[in-house]
Amino acid sequence: MSNFTVQHSLADLGAPFSEPCNPTPVAAPQWLAFNAELAAELCLPQQYWHSDDGLAVFSGNTVPDWASPLAHAYAGHQFGHFVPQLGDGRALLLAEVLSADNQRFDIQLKGAGQTPFSRRGDGRAPLGPVLREYLVSEAMHALGVPTTRALAAVLTGDWVQRETAEPGAILTRVASSHIRIGSFQYLAARGDHAQLKTFADYVINRHYPECASEANPYLALLAAVVAAQAKLIAKWMSMGFIHGVMNTDNMSIAGETIDYGPCAFMDSFNPAQVYSFIDTQGRYAWGNQPRIASWNLARFAETLLPLLTEQPEQAVELATAVLQDFNGLNEAEFLHLMAAKIGIVTATDTDEVLIRDLLNLMSANNADFSQSFRLLSHSVSDINAGAAVLFADKQGWTSWAKKWQQRLATQGIALIKVSQQMDNTNPALIARNHLVAEAIKQATEQADLTLFNRLQQALAKPYTLSDANADFALPPQPQQLVKNTFCGT
Structure with a gap:
């Protein structure tokens, strides 16, 4: 692809913002996997598409002439x-790289070895967290x-030591940037305000150029x-998603979900649900995510x-x-998203x-979060159908x-249209924890990617249910429940 356009704006800033490595x-x-759809969006030359050249680059064995590898500095x-x-x-x-529609994206290798910031770590990633x-x-x-x-995933042929020795892997991750709240904290x-200003100007130019013309550009950035972030967290909540490790170094300035460690979509609805093995106090539970995001944003504000x-x-x-606006923005977005999930157009x-x-009824009845909303469309005209089966409290x-x-009925919209809108809003398929865990187990223990590949294909169309993927829509049986997830660091 001749339109492959590469830049190195973060590298051009030099130290202390990053270190070459x-x-x-x-x-x-x-x-293990290659994302051809994303590669096309990035105008990645076809010589790197699931080829030997691509394998060499995405394993870190070759640094192509268009790359200038660096490790980004941040605190948290x-x-x-x-x-x-x-x-x-x-x-x-x-x-x-600049995509076909001229949007800038980072291409990053995750698990590519030690960096100046490894702090005695091995710099590697186990297969499970990559998948x-x-x-x-x-x-x-x-x-x-x-x-x-995710652009690519490769097996390294090396082993990494965690609780036990595990196969090593590398993920090629794509993001509008990898700049975090922790980048500003660093x-x-x-204590160098000149460098802080340089970096803030860089972020404004890269992510929020409209702020540059404001009377106070840095307040506008905040x-x-x-x-x-208010919209992002509301979106997580509306999907039953739990990030699991909302540290300030894991919150993107661009408002993207970043750093999928002990994350999970919840099964039975529980506002206090936690999956991360290390979150023993429930700091990052589903229902705490807005509060933690607000706290993290306060730390960002302190740097500015x-x-x-x-x-x-x-x-x-x-x-x-400005910080006081977060709760109102988050709650308004959450109300809008949740109203759409139950068929209400204007909340x-x-x-x-x-x-x-x-939500209280779902919690009291241990009703599955995703199924409750997906089946609700079948209850629009008959309350004894659809989601009714999930509630013991009839x-x-x-x-x-x-x-x-x-x-x-007050909306004056045909119920068939309401039902269709709900099915386009509530996914039939999510990356259920037990399925992801089973795919990882099969890949790790048997070198079998069959389930991983099936999940990839099905999850690409989460609002479409077919006979081929109907089993993926079901919540786990008691013996299939996965209660803890891990970072893999």
Whole structure:
């Protein structure tokens, strides 16, 4: 493809924003997956499409002439505790490319070996987390959730040591950038306001150019990031998604989902649901995600204070006013998304009560989150059909469903159209935890990618249910439940 356009704007900034670093070669790379659709969007030359040349690049064994590998520097609050230097400990940015529609994207190798920020780690990634991120990030993209994406996955032929020795793998990740709240925290901790300003100007130019013409560009930047995160978290919540490790170094400035570690889509609805093995206090539970996002954004605002105004007290006042918008933006977006899930086109304040009552009913009955909403479209004209089967409390279900049907009637929209709209809003297929875990197990223990490949194909069309993928729509049986997920670092 002759339109393959490469740039290196982050590399051009130099230190302290990043450090040059080449990937560490691997023993015997093999292809696991390649995303041809994404490759086409990036105008990636066909010589790298599931080929020997591509395998050499995406395993880190060859650095092509268009790449300038670097490790990005950042800090972060991890479970509330500040670490002044983290950085890309196992990831390397190869290049920035311009897509067919002139959008800029990073191409990054994850698991490519040690970097200046590895902190005694091996810089590698086990096979399991690579397959998990590939499946879940692409599933999120198909659901319309802003996210990093997966371009390629390769087996390295080496072993990595975690709890046990595991096959090593490398993920090629694509993002509008890999800049995080922690990127700003790293610079703020160094106390160099000139570098902080340089970086803030760079981020504005790259992600939020409309802010440059505002009276206070850095306050406008804060407001833009707050708005993007408010919408993103609402989208997560509406899909029953739990990120699992919402540290400040795992929150993208671009408002994309990034760093899929112990993530999961919940099965039975539980606002306190946690999957991450290390989140013993439930800090990053489903229902806590807006609060944590708000807290993280406050940490971002702190880094910008010296740029907002020379008066410290006034800077705090300006930032606080913007931060206070988060809850309203997040709640409004969540109401809009959840209303659509139950067939309501234009949400009102009273619909908030209707939605809350349904969620409470789902929680009390251990109803599956995704199935509840997907089957609800079959209950539009018959409250004894569809989702009714998920509720042991028949009286509670009937009481709610009658109020809901009365609300739908006020819209003056044909029920068949309401049902169709709901099926286009509520996915039949999500990356269910037990299926992802089984795909990882088969790949790791038997070198069998059959289930992984089936899931890839099915999850690319999450609103379409067919006989071939009907089994993927079912919640896990008790013996299939997966209660804990892991980062793999």
